[in-house]
Structures are given as C-alpha cells and as structure tokens.
Amino acid sequence: MLPIGTIVYLNEGTSKLMILNRGPILAGETEGERIWYDYSGCFYPQGLDPNNVFYFNEENIDEVVFEGFKDEEEHRFKKIFNDLKEENKPNIKKGTVTGPLK
Template sequence: MTTEKIAFLPLGSICIVKGNTKKVMIIARGLATVIQQETVYFDYGACLYPEGMMGDSLLYFNKEDIAKVVHNGFEDEDNELMLDNLNMWVEQANLPKGDVYALNKQNQKTT
C-alpha cells in the first residue's frame, strides 16, 4: 500500500496560519502530542516571527491550517533525506492528525 508523500515545508519557512495575522517560523516537523488522552501528530511546530521561541510555547499546526507561505526555508540534500524519514515515520506511526482547535480548547482549560 503506497501513500502519498507529504510535502513538508523546510525548516525556517515563514507563514501565516489561518485566522491569524502574525507570522510564524517553522522550527519542527512531524510532532506527536497528546490531546484529550489520544496521541496525535501535527505537521509543524513553530515559533512567533520575528520574536523566536519565548519560553517553551510551541505553536502546532498542519499544512491545511496555512493561509499563506511568506518565505520558504533552506532546502538541500539533507532536507530531502529528512523528508523521506518524516514520511516513513508518519506512515509507520499510524497516528491520526491533530486538530488545532481541539488543542487550543485543551490548552484554554489548563490555563
């Protein structure tokens, strides 16, 4: 069974997530986290741009949550190898994709 490869944006890419006006910079890809006692994965982890990481707050989102890509990050052969590894992990982990709104709702309950 072959699945379609996910075309992850490269690290350092800057984008705007739907429903926001603030730019974010992708600093992680293929992240697993727990929402309501279920392990799920998100395509991306990001920090605010130009602020960078502030404390330990990482913004999670998926490719379908991106409203606009402002800048593509650096790509080379190492990135291509990492994309292959990420796609293999997504297929083998067999985790459902996370829902940004469910994560936000959970985070609002804990604050």
C-alpha cells in the first residue's frame, strides 16, 4: 500500500497521477452494491479537479515516480486498513480496472 502523496504512472498512462485516497468505496451498478478500489488519484501537478478523479488498483500501477511521506501513523493505518478490508470482504467487492476510469 502506497502512502497518500505518492506520484505514479499507470499502465499505458501518459500523465502522472498523485494518490489522494486509499480504499475509496463507490456505489455499484445495482442498488446497495458497493465497490472499492485501492486508490483514487488526480493529475499531477494540477491537483484535485472533481471532474478528473481516477480510481485504480495496485496492479494498474506501472511506475512509482515518488513515494509519499510515511511515519508511525502510516504504519498503524496500514494495519487497521488491512484488518477492515478482511472484515468487509463479503460485503464490498473489489473493483477492476480495464481502461480509464473516472
């Protein structure tokens, strides 16, 4: 799991993205369905534009250009987050990315 602020290129991507969020949950296609992704990101260096937020997973990352800040809180967050992911596996399915996704 990469920290917030990390700059990446996605597979077949031509623009850098900065990780904004980890584990975003979106509404699915059916009522009550929830889908999570590993990350959300925005274009770098432009920053957040609500019309250009991208959702992607670890396997979609081609290259890490810069790794964001980490401290002891980051390590604690990773443990708590991984525990929550395991607890909620039956309730929230992981999204897949097959092309550009906003």
